[in-house]
Amino acid sequence: MTEPILNGEPEWSLQTPPPLPPGYDKHHIVMLEAVHLALPPFIFPHTIDNYQRTRPDEVAERIKPATIVISNVVDVNPAAMENAPHLQLLAVYATGFGWVDKQYCARRGITVMNCPSANIPAVSEHFLALYFASRKRVPMIDHIVKTSDEWVRTNSLAKRVWPQGPTLGCQQETLGIVGYGALGKRIEMLCRSIGFKEVLIAERKGSEEVREGRVTFEDMLKRSTTVVLVCPREPDTIDLIGDVELKMMRREALLVNMSRGGIVNEAALSRALKGGWIFGAATDVLDKEPGGPGTTPLLPDLSKGEEPVPNLVISSHVAWFSGQTIETLQGIMKRNLEGFVEGRLYDPKVKGSVAVHDGRIWKLT
Known part of the structure; x- marks a missing residue:
């Protein structure tokens, strides 16, 4: 079992763009919950499946072609991720990511990023x-x-x-x-x-x-x-x-x-x-x-x-909802995805969002 590494500066191994999976010439993003807020524009080449809502029983099938999955609160669990062989990044479009199985992602080599303190x-x-x-x-x-x-x-x-x-x-x-x-x-x-x-x-x-x-x-x-x-x-x-x-x-x-x-x-x-x-x-x-x-x-x-x-x-899980929060979330998500794709996870503006990477857990919350 991978032990969390919570102290000290990580020696980031990802300082060059991660290779695309065989058969892919660009990243494929699956956005599971666009109902909450829109995505910012990304500068790297990509295709995207943009779902307004996703039920738990729909997650596995929808993320199957993804290299990058974006979720807000819907649980992307190990059983679903087993159906996504090319998944490289699980990006949580929120501050809280307690639902993420960090140990599984570390074993699979899946990077996990969140949007800390946005709300x-x-x-x-x-x-x-x-x-x-x-x-x-x-x-x-x-x-x-x-x-x-x-x-x-x-x-x-x-x-x-x-x-x-x-x-x-x-x-x-x-x-x-x-x-x-x-x-x-x-x-x-x-x-x-x-x-x-x-x-x-x-x-x-x-x-x-x-x-x-x-x-x-x-x-x-x-x-x-x-x-x-x-x-x-x-x-x-x-x-x-x-x-x-x-x-x-x-x-x-x-x-x-x-x-x-x-x-x-x-x-x-x-x-x-x-x-x-x-x-x-x-x-x-x-x-x-x-x-x-x-x-x-x-x-x-x-x-x-x-x-x-x-x-x-x-209230209906709306405490986060404000113009300031949305602007902040979109800015962090843009930096996170572009930093991952370009191999800049060591960048001070990006690395605070990294929870799991390179088979190790960098932060629990």
Whole structure:
């Protein structure tokens, strides 16, 4: 098994253009999810199959002729890549690439590149949108006012919306951050700037050592009034938050997931919200996407008489979406593909995007 190489400067072996496979006179690109955003123009000769959407069961057949595959969130797994004998580069048109089997790509000699930190401003701002919408229960109030005369009859919705008493203000909030990369640091900065009382940085769950400036994972859960998840989805973060963790949290706590589906056990979160274990939750991601009624315990099918999950705000994996993010993503993708084709992975503007190359893993997240 290939061991990750995470420290030190790699000695890049690819400093000349990679040879094309036999029978190819130019690269063939397969873009699996053009629905999210368009590709930039590339200066190297190529052909392209540009698919708006691709279901998981369509991936293997569609990538068969590719030398370069571009995906956003649809999983290009080893079984699919076995059907693509000429694949040289898997380019992830996003920051997160936890779904990529890096060990397999290293063994196959497939280079993997992502677009690091492209969406940090947009996602951190979306966190604030979800935080305020959830803490202030804006969707609930909006629904009541638009669909009933309750406000007219009662003069105040405060007791209906907050039966447990007044909600917390920013100066009463203790923020717990799970995942202290660029996104976690920016969310910390934004929350401090709007007056959060305290910020706790969680150590890895189960870690026996606590780094300076951090608290144990369990201590963070017990003390925080708002917990934000901004960690990558990896084998050790799946079901990171379940029944046990939710029961550790304060009754006034708010849980916000800005990372990936599956990090929060959705059945457990449904139980927690229905049982009033925590104040509320918000998520921009689901374990199965796209989602809708009946696809997750968080989205019961109301047409079948199922009860809704209370105090939950969901957005459709759109936290990244902004003009700035799109411009940044397109710029990084252009540099990545042209750098790969021209043999410039050692270029300082390109090498930070390289996750797997030359049979070795250069970064995990």
